Structure formats: structure tokens, C-alpha cells
Amino acid sequence: MSLKRTSCAYCGVGCGVMIASPSDEENGGSSAPHLSLRGDPEHPANWGDLCAKGERLLDSLPLPSRLLYPQQRATKALSWSDAITLIADTFSQTIIEHGPGSVAFYLSGQLLTEDYYVANKLAKGFIGTPNVDTNSRLCMSSAVSAHIRAFGEDVVPGCYQDFELADVVVLVGANSAWTHPVLFKRMLAARASHGCKIVVIDPLSSASAKRADLHLALRPGTDSTLFAGLLVHLADNDLLDNAFIDGHSDGFYPALTRARAIAPSIERVAGVCGLSPAAVAQFYRWYQPSLNTVTASCQGVNQSISGTDCTNAIINVHLALGQVGRAGAGFFSLTGQPNAMGGREVGGLATQLACHLGFSAPERQIVQDFWQAPALVDGAGLTAVELFDAIEQGDIKALWILGTNPVVSLPDSAKIARALEACPFVVVSDITADTDTAQYADVLLPAQGWGEKSGTVTNSERCISRQRSVVTAKGQAKSDWWALCQVAKAMGFIGFDYDNSAAIFREFAGLSKVVNQAFPAKQFSIAAFADITDIEYDALVPTQWPVHHKAQIGQQHQRVFTHQRFATETGRAQFVCASEGSSHNAAGILNTHGDHHPLEELATDGRSQGLYLNSGRSRDQWHTMTRTGHIASLRAAQTEPTVFIHPDTARDLGIENAGFLRIARVGEPITDKRQLDMIPASADGVAADSVIGRAQFDDSLPPHLLNMPMHWSQQFSLTGGVNLALDSRWDPISKQPAFKCQRVDVSAVSIPWQGIVFGAVVNPANEGIGQRTFPNALWQVQQTLTTGECIYLGFSSQVLALQSLNFERSLSWHYGSHQISCSLSQGKLVALCILAEHAIEIDVAVVASLIGEPMVPALVKRLHQLLLAGNSQIICACTGVTASQINDAVNQIIQQTRAQGASTSLSANAFDDETIDKVQQRLGCGRQCGSCYSEVQTEVRAQISHCRKQQVHPAEEVA
Ligand code: SF4
DSSP: OEEEEEEOSSSTTOOEEEEEEOOHHHHTTOSSOOOEEEEOTTOTTTTTOOOHHHHTGGGGSSOTTBOOSOEETTTEEOOHHHHHHHHHHHHHHHHHHHOGGGEEEEEOTTSOHHHHHHHHIIIIIIIOOOOEEEGGGGTTHHHHHHHHHHHSSOOOOOOTHHHHHOSEEEEESOOHHHHSHHHHHHHHHHHHHHOOEEEEEOSSOOHHHHTOSEEEOOOTTOHHHHHHHHHHHHHHTTOOOHHHHHHHEEOHHHHHHHHHHHOOSHHHHHHHHTOOHHHHHHHHHTOSTTSOEEEEEOHHHHTSTTHHHHHHHHHHHHHHTTOSSBTTBEEEEOOOSTTHHHHHHHTOSTTOBTTTBOSSHHHHHHHHHHHTOSSOOOSOOOOHHHHHHHHHTTOOOEEEEESOOHHHHSSSHHHHHHHHHHOSEEEEEESBSOSTTGGGOSEEEEBOOTTTOOEEEEOTTSEEEEEOOOSOOOTTOBOHHHHHHHHHHHTTOSSOOOSSHHHHHHHHHHHHHHHHHHOTTOOOOOGGGTTOOHHHHHTOOOEESOOOSGGGTTOOSOOSOTTSOOSSTTSSEEOOOOOTTTTSOTTSOSOTTSOOOHHHHHHHHOGGGOEEEEEEOOSSOOTTSTTTTTOHHHHSSOOSOEEEEOHHHHHHTTOOTTOEEEEEETTSOOSSTTOGGGSOOOTTSSOTTEEEEEEEEOTTSOTTEEEEESOOOTTTBTTOOGGGSOOOOBOTTTOOBOOSSEEEEEEEEOOOEEEEEEEGGGOTTTTOGGGOSSTTOSEEEEEEOSSSEEEEEEESSHHHHHHHSOSOOSEEEEETTEEEEEEEETTEEEEEEEEESSOOOOOHHHHHHHTTSBOOHHHHHHHHHHHHHOOOOEEETTTTEEHHHHHHHHHHHHHHHHHHTTTTTSOHHHHHHHHHHHHHHHHOTTSSSOTTHHHHHHHHHHHHHHHHHHSOOGGGTTO
């Protein structure tokens, strides 16, 4: 048995993973060795723990429709040599005809550092185009801008250990229980061990908020007012670290004056934020010199039109307390992607050069000399949204997209699709040809995926880890750095002859060494790796930068700015004044005094005229589902594109729970809100500026705020993703798009006939879901199951439904309100379709397992039983435990408790807690990766509450 250490491919926590593979002897000559996986107990990010996604990394490897060889358009196979020649020749000709800026690259936080480094070197140093940006622009560029403004450099000063040393952890716009589960569990463990408080600031009652000691459900977009008020509170109550402010910072008094104008008193803050003065005061008490407080933020802050100012408002507070570079205290930006930080280090953003350099003459000179670059760019390039605008306008003629899916992930998806359609030459490197973006590729290159590629990544706490290949690359898949180097060499550039990823990492470290010598105030350094051997690189252990000397390799728990010397011109940290207008709402309406809020206005306007949409995420999915959408256990908890909506709002709009709704950009009025047929539609039947989702009632939401996960795309769902309904407004400083709290129009959609199909009717062998196998469908979503797959469908009439479901029906009958059709072959069930004039609730995994079984009366009876039983939502992805199993367990516990009279001395709360524990003991739910704990808790409490209403509860018998 051999053991390899690698790292998880998903979030910025950057957990270490160990993969065991059998020796040839143990494997018995099998071509598909059985690998096993567990968390790396020695990795400092996770100490052996993993979340549900990490635990299923091996399940991601058998990817259906894997891209195995280069292709021209979707059909013609190319050799690598022909593909390289085609790309190099087209890029060269485009540069001759339109200049270097007409060639662009769009990169990804999923790339390894070595891929990222080479892409930037080729583009910014040799082709001479500054137009290189990355999807990291969409997730943390506001934090980058805020770091640079405050510290002079994009540096996260703290480390994960700070979350364990803190007295108080404050999560702002961060649902870490879902987005950074392993780190969140470390916070919970710290609370259990020494009583650290967890505060969540979020308009949504997220899974993290449900477990917080204090949840401030403030109005969307008012976070900066809350933190401006906190700065005022510290000043007014003599809680400032004056020694730090006077000795190591600039700009405190202007920042305080500005904060005072925005948030002069707790009462004013409470009014703007929609909180009680008591809650604000309680929150403010947790920031003071005698307490260690960590404030961490994520997309709820970053993805707004004032994300940079809001982040600086938080940093201002910690600077005022002298909390920077201090154990257990300070600001911490949680990074979304596994290597977003690595991309920032190599200059992946259009606004940087490598090693955190800008574009001043001395900075450019260093890079030019080091690379011997013939065409080093002289300034920043177009950022993500600008880049695709330029493509649509015809200014960019050739584009190479690596490891990302911008048609789905960027706002205003229809515009991105138009831009790619119009672009004369698009190259896409990916692991599958099924992504929405790949449909626009002139050349598709098969990239190595997780488990195949080898290199380094940097996580949220500046820790560099190895990703190691654990399986042989499928087909002709190659590493991205290799493909980039081949194109560079074919274009005649020198400096791209690397033997392996170690050689690239060495060169990058060499550049870091030179940069450090020239700019010693810069904190980023991996100089110690400049002469690392291939063997040392292969054996590299997780190491936090800055790492100047070899003796520092392997170092952990490092903080930056411990000596209060910053990378600014003065060497002092900078307080930042909020920009004029920055205290406004993410929708851009609240004025600079913070005394007018759109959600208040809506109360008199009427709900249907003013609803807001948040783009969020699901617990078990990752990005646009290209790596997780085919894993049955990760698809089980949320099967279809879902829009969470407050029941009162939904009822006002005539939307039923599990009914359908359409979300459209404001300014695109719908002529008849109830008739899908009246909606201006594209050729596919879906309006290009809107998205349709299935409504799920959630009474914890603010009445005017809807929430839709961002993962869905046309690869999995006919009606596409949330970004069809969002425009590309951005933060003016970071140019990060604002995916949160955009004003939208919402209406009910009538899709009266709904169905689910299983088996051969799906016909995966030829076209697949992305090819619209069901032409009349208004709703079509594919779900991978442990045994096969099913497709949810919706039609405007029964006639159209039956026409579309064009498979040979051997049997057809009605059961209750359901119409069931079966196709048989040699007496066995090969296809099944269930239709009804309502949503069909059935355990799809069990029904799918009936395909291939003999069609006997017992099977029909089983099918009927399943229809009677209905469906129950999967609550725990690790164990597959459903809501109904939890409810059954609660009922049993209540009955047993009453029979024994055991808990009559318990308070209702204590009884709830004890029941949660017992349910977990019985079913195992919420105890493996722990991400679903709050959902388990909610389900148990809801069932107990239901029982309380139905009958006397055991804990109330003595009340
Ligand atoms: Fe992977 Fe989960 Fe760890 Fe994130 S928290 S790196 S998704 S295992």
C-alpha cells in the first residue's frame, strides 16, 4: 500500500488529504486500483478532518463525459501538435493584425500556482497583453484592494490558529458552516474548549447563524455602517490603542470623522442596520483591548458594490485596537477557492504583476530583467467584467479560458454568452466538454483534473501545500502549464522550457528572492525555495509564507506585521476613509448618511415591485458543479434549481411552495406575470434575461430578499443559472461584481404538468441532458443517482408532455393523481415515467434501483408504496439520513421518554438538546463532516415543536 499526501481541490481552507493506493501485488493486476482517502492528520489546515465534499474527492474522478483529447469545435478531434499550432498561429496573427491587447486570458483559482505563473509570464511578459484576469476577481478582489489600501500589500496577516485563540470570532457575510466547514468546526471546538463566542453578521439565518452566540440579522448592505459605528464607539469610550495609532498608522482622525458622519451613535447604527440598540451595544462590547477578537469576512462583504470600503471599515476597527499581527486577534479574509491566494501571488489579477508587484518603473524593470521579457506590459489590464465587455465590443479577438466557466459564474450570463459567440477565437482548457462555456470553444484542450495534476496551492492562511498526482491522467489530458509552454514555444518565445512543475516553482521562488532584495518591505516571500531540488519539491511539506530561509520550510502559525512595519510608503498602516456613498446598500440606493433604505421604501411600495435577490450557494456543491454535479450523494440534498423565498412574499405573488417562479432583471417587465408563454423567450423557450427556479419557502428570510444558489447551469438545468437575472454592477475600487442584493422582478410561472423519468428514456448514450432531449420541456433538470440518473421535467400541457416523452410504452396506468408509463424489454423494466399535475414526491434513488428488475406485480405494488410514502429531503449527505428518518426518530424518543418518565425534570430547551444528541446517536447524522449539524438541529426542533402542538410534550408535563 502506498500513501500520498495531497490537498483538497475545493475551498480556501486547503485541507490536507491522504490517498492510499494498493501495490501492484495487492491490486491483483486491476487496471482500476481501489484508492482510499482520509484527512491528513499532519496537515495544519485540518489535522485530519474533512467535510462532505472533501470526503468525496475520489467520487469526483470517474467524471462522465470527460474531455480526453483536443478538439476543434465540439466535433473534430485534433492532435496536441495540431491544436498547439492552431492556437499559436491564431494568437500570432491576431497580434499582428490587432496588437497584443487583442489577445486575452481568463484564469481560475482552481489552477495550480505553476499553471498560473506560466500563464501570466506568457501574457504579461511575452505576448505583451495586460488583459489577464481570473475568476478570483469574483470572490475576493475587494479583500485584495482593502489589504493593499491598509497594509500596502495584499497580505492576510493572521493564521487559522487565531480562530482558536480568540475570545470572540465574528463572521461577516460568511456562512462558514457551509463554505469553510473544517475551519468552522475548529471555531466550534474552540468554543467548546474555552468558551469563545461566535457572532454572525448576516441578513440570512444561515447554518452558521443558527449556531452563533449572537446573530445580527442586519439589513443587507449595512455592514460598513455597523463597523463605522464601532470605530466611533471605541473612540468615545476610550478603548483605542493610542500607542499603535500614533506610532504605526496614518489617517486615523479623518477616518474617525468620516465614521462619525456615517454612524454617530448606536441608535443611528441600529436604525440604519435594522437592529435593536441593545444588540448593537452587545456586539460592540466584544471589541475592546482586553479581548482577542477575530473578524473574518467572505462573499457577503466582498460581493457588494461597497465591498472594499466595508472591508476597510473592519480593518480600521482592528487597527484602532492595535490588533494586527497579534495572536488571536485581527481581520481575516476567508478565501473562496483552493488556490485564489496562489493566483494573487503570481499576479493572476489584471491589476498586479507577479510577487505582489505593481506597475511602477522599478517594479516592472525587475520582472522584465528576470524574465528577459520582450514585451512587459506597462499597466493594469481589463478586469473580468471589463474583459468580457471588450470581447463583446470586438476589441478582444482571441481568448484562452483555463479552468473556469464564465458563462455561468459571471453576472449577466446572456452578455457573456453573446461575447463568446462573437469572439473570433476562443480556447477552453477544461476537464469536460459539457460546460456552458465549452459550447463556445473553437479549440477545446483536455486539462488534467484533481488527482492527476501536480503542483502547489496556497490556502487562506498563506500556507503553500502540494497537490500531488495520485492517478494517471485520463486520455491525452495534460497539465495547463505544459499546454501554455507549448503554445509559447510555438510562438517563438524563449524561457518556457521547463522539465516539470518543480522547475516553474523554482523560477517563481527565484523571482520572489530578487523582488525581496529590491523591496524588503514586501511581505510576500518564497525565496527559500529558489534552489529547491526536484526531490525536495516532491517532498515539500505545508509551509506558510513569508519563507526567506530554508530553516523556515515547514513553519506554521506564522503572523505577518508582528513588528508593525507595513508595506506602505510610510511603513505605517493606513486607516481608510469610506468613500462618498460607500455606506449605501448593495443595490446602490441608500444615501451617504445612511438614513434611507430601499427595504423600508418597499413596505409602502408593495412587495411585487421591489424584491431583492442574493446569489448564494448550497452546502454540498462546488462552483458550477463541473466536479461535484455527478456525485450522487452531493446532489441528494438539493435536486433542482431552488429559490428560497419568504412564504408571505410568495403567497402575495401567487407562488406556491414547490411551485415555479421566474426572476427577471428590473427594467425587463413581464407582460403577463402568470403565463410563461407570454414571456419574451429565446429559441430554447427561456427568456435570456431571467431564470426559473422551484420555490422553497423559508420564513427565516427577510420578506423582500430571495436567495438562489449559484451552482446551476444549462449543463444541468434547462433554465440556466442565477446570473441570468443579475447585472454586472461592481465595487468601484476592486471592480468585483456585486452578486448580492440586486433588485429583481419576480413572478409565478405556470408549469402544470410535471414528471420524472428513469431508465432508457433518458437515453444518455447519445445526446445527454445538455442537448435538450425533451424538446417541449419548460423545466428539465438532470440528477445523478447512485444507480443511474433521473430527469425532472415540466410541460405546459399533458399533450406536449406525452409527445416529448417519446418512448415505447409497454404499460401505462393511473395511480391516484399520477400517470405511470413503463417500457419493458424481455419482461424487465427498462424505462419509467411518472407524470402528474403537481410536483411528484418520490424517493428517486429507490425508484431508479427498480430499473432492470422483472416487471412483476410486486414491483408495481412497490412503486405505488413509494408514491404513497413520498419523498423526504436528504439532511445529512454523509449518512444519507432524510428528514422523515429524523422525524421518526424524534417521535420514537418522545414516546420512549414519556413511557419512562425520564426527562420530566428537564426544561424544554434541555429536552431539545438531549433529543438532538439521541437522534445523532441513533442515525449518525451530522457527526461525520458536521456540515449539516444545524440542519439536523432545525429538523429535530421543528419535529419536537410539531409534537408539542399535537400533544403534551414530556418536558412540558411538569411546566
Ligand atoms: Fe476541502 Fe472541505 Fe477542507 Fe474545504 S473544508 S478544503 S472543501 S475538505
